[in-house]
Amino acid sequence: MTVCDSAQKPMLLFYLIHSVGITNALVFTKSIESTLRLVQLFKFFETARSTSLTQHQKPVVMQAYSSDLSPSERKLILEKFRAQEIDV
Numbered sequence: 001m002t003v004c005d006s007a008q009k010p011m012l013l014f015y016l017i018h019s020v021g022i023t024n025a026l027v028f029t030k031s032i033e034s035t036l037r038l039v040q041l042f043k044f045f046e047t048a049r050s051t052s053l054t055q056h057q058k059p060v061v062m063q064a065y066s067s068d069l070s071p072s073e074r075k076l077i078l079e080k081f082r083a084q085e086i087d088v
Contacts, residue, residue, distance in 0.1 A: 008042050017060055017088065018049075024081075025088050034067045039064045042088070062088040 001084045004012055016022065029035045042062045050059045063086045065077050 010038055013038075014042060014045050023060075023087050024084060027088060031066075032068055035064050035066055038062075060087045061085065 002012060002016075011050070013027065013042070017025070029038060039062050042060075046059050053059065063080070064078055065074060069077070077086065
């Protein structure tokens with residue numbers, strides 16, 4: 001467990017995913033809006049990071065999952081998560 005300021009949480013999550021090598025995780029947020037912001041921020045950082053990846057490294061894929069999605073979209077996301085096409 002790590003205690004930090006709320007503003008630091010997204011950066012800490014990004015750091016932990018890459019420093020520990022997390023490849024399969026669920027992240028819970030307090031709202032759909034905060035989920036969408038986190039995914040957008042993570043994708044921005046991941047795009048910037050991808051310029052320095054070697055051939056053997058792959059970018060971490062993060063996808064939002066919420067009640068705003070249709071049942072078929074939620075099912076597809078879960079299937080991709082199980083198949084390890086989505087990491088977080």
